[in-house]
Amino acid sequence: MPHPTVSIADLSRHLDQTVSLQGWVEALRSSGKVAFLLLRDGTGSCQCVIEARTEPAFTAVAGLHQEGSLRLTGRARPDDRAPGGVEIAVETIEVVQSAEGYPIARKAHGVDFLLQHRHLWLRSARQTAIARIRHTVISAIRGYFDDLGFTLVDTPILAPGAAEGAGTLFTVDYFGEPVYLAQTGQLYLEAAAQALGKVYCFGPTFRAEKSKTRRHLAEFWMVEPEVAWADLPDLEALAEGLICRVVERVLGGHRADLDRLGRDPAPLEAIRAPFPRVTYTEAVEILRSPETRATLEAEQARDLAAVEALRKEIAGLDSQLGQATKAWKQEKLGQEIQAAQERLRELEMAVENRPGHMEDAAAFAWGRDLGGDEETILSRRFDRPLVITRYPKAAKAFYMKSDPENPRVALNLDILAPEGYGEIVGGSVREDDLAALEARMAEEGMDPAPYQWYLDLRRYGSVPHGGFGLGVERTVAWICGLRHIRETIAFPRFMGRLYP
RNA sequence: UCCGGCGUAGCUCAAUGGUAGAGCGGGUGGCUGUUAACCACUAGGUUGUAGGUUCGAAUCCUACCGCCGGAGCCA
Incomplete structure (x- = not known):
């Protein structure tokens, strides 16, 4: 076969040439005189026209169904009637597999049915658009940290204990010992930061929370940078730059995908540094204010x-x-x-x-953690991600450092995505003083024995440091404007879903 | 765990106490430069499960199962 095999994305460079394509049937209309086959190959879609006099191709196409696989050869030519402006005048077709009885139709389906057929649903124009954007989000994240001189350090997925609440972890049998699927790599990353300065980990994390909402998954991906010598403003700037970089890369390369998802790019174009910053205490004042009312x-x-x-x-x-x-x-x-x-x-x-x-907002008491409703109220008041810092110490994890100017609050930050998508970043400056950390662990009733290695980090060359985690799926859901986080990952895991 | 909603054909849904239907998808035939094509014919059902009320239940009642959304918790 002398004709080059090309991808649909490259087709415009082969106008008026005879080429071969290979892919799947996205849609098919056939008749007595002419058949129209919309072929997709993962890089795009192209209308292929088969006329009745082109045999045996015309007979072969009648045996195809939606998502049938095939190779075809024909001439690429511009035509205004074709979606995309280019079509193939087919000369030969080789049906590889007919796909009779493909279960997903080109029409609306229920969520449960689609998730039950997730392995096939992935092929749809909408799902492939999300997958491509997710890829760019991830590569933008890696590029951002790599460009800043960070070193990737992979942290263990099997972890001996809980860094935070133990009720939210999955238990695994480890040679007869119960261990847990990690919900963060942070503690290990703190050790790596003292070795390499600026590090990050990027992997799956696990939460056994019995949350059945459109914002939650049991298995999700999180990037966690950890930086030696960093203070809170450093972390704010790092997270701000990260989010800007990710949004910029998606806008730069995925206009068509965003359009396919029905996502208005205007709110994303507004995402620029500096982000609004408030302290928790200011957030409480905002909640109670007449302006919020x-x-x-x-x-x-x-x-x-x-x-x-x-x-x-x-x-x-x-x-x-x-x-x-x-x-x-x-x-x-x-x-x-x-x-x-x-x-x-x-x-x-x-x-x-x-x-x-x-009423809740007006009566919000200092010291309570911000709930979903409060987050929504606050983030709606800004058109950019909102950075909230210095939460009450009591509501936060043991490893967070207190604000020396106000010991009631922690040097932490959360970032809320706009448009009601919720928290996408959470992080803090870590407690670097041995005595203070031990005291805090005692307060929480924690057994220090398994944490001796972690306390060693404070015994030997302790420095100010901190980091944060950014949730990939929530970020993708926000950027794509998705109603549901379950579409952001190829095979979502959440309560009640283990198939496929 | 709690609160609310929904389970009818492969899929999306009608039928509100009286003979279970439509569209899509499947099959057959026809036809057209088609855009979720169109026209005709056709196959397809233990109405989630179990019990109850009734002359009669998809429909009303009870329990269970499954799914969805929200709260809590979080990224």
Whole structure:
């Protein structure tokens, strides 16, 4: 076969040439005189035209189904009627496998069905767009730290004990001993930071929390930098630069993918340093402030108007439904109505809950940890990620260093993604003084014996240091504008889901 | 663990106490430079499970199972 095999992404460089493509059937329409095969190969999609006089190709295409695999050869030519502007005039087809009975149709499906067929769902245009963006997010993260002179250090996944709450860990049998799947590499990374200065780890982490929400997974990926000699402003700047770099790389290379996901790029274009920074104490004041009350009242008014608008929209769709003649158009309208009703339910719930949120916010007591509702209220007041620092010490982990200017608070930071996507970064300056750390561990009732190696880090050349973790899936969900975190990873693991 | 919602054809959904249906997908035939093509025909069901009420249950009641969302907790 003298013709070059090319990928669809490269097709525009082969106009008016005869080329071979190999891939899968994305869509197929065939008839007495002509067949249209939308071929996808992982790099893109291309319409391939098979005319009835082109035998045996025309007969062969009749045996194909959605997601059937094939090789074909034909001439690449520009045509305005083809999606993408280029199509293949097919000369020969080799069906590799017909894919009869492919279960996922080109229509709406329920989430559970799609997750049960996740191994096939991955092929869809939407899922491949997310996968490509996730890849860029990860490579941008690695590039950012590599460019800054960080060294990657892989930390163990099998860990002897809990760094934080032990109830949230998965237990594994380790030669007869119970050990846990790591929920962070941090403690090990602190050791590495004293060896190499600037380090990061990047791997899967595990939480056995029985959370069934669209923000939670039992297995997710987290990047954790740890920096010797760093203070809190250093960490804020490091995290800020990281998020900017990631957003910039996605915007730079994935306009078409974002468009395919229906993601408005405008909120992402607004992501620039400096991010707004508040302390926990200021956040509490913001929550209690009349301005927040006014913002919430404005949101309430806006949502009430949106509820009215949606009701009208649904009524309009209903009347269209009455007039629609084609059955499949009725079906499509019916699905639009359902989607609108779902949005309506969400809005109505927001409207119903808001008075309670307003009361909670107005009465928020210093010392409580910020809950999801408070985070949402705070992040909605800014168009960029919000950096919140210096939480009450009591609400935070034992290894966090106290603020020397106010021992009631820790030198920590959380970063909330905009648009209600929640916490994407959590980190702190670590307690580097041996006596203070031992005292804090005693307060928590921790047995110091298994932590002797960790305490050694304070005995031998202890320095100020700190780090943070950034959750990949939440970041991808935010950047892609996804309703659900489960789409951000190829094979999600969460309560009740182990297949496929 | 708690609160709320939902389980009907392979899929998405109708049927609100009285003969279980439609679209998509599958199959057969026709037809068209098609864009979720179109037209005709066709196959496809223990209405999640178990019990109860009733002349009669997809529909009402009870329990269980499964799924979804939220709270708590977190990235």
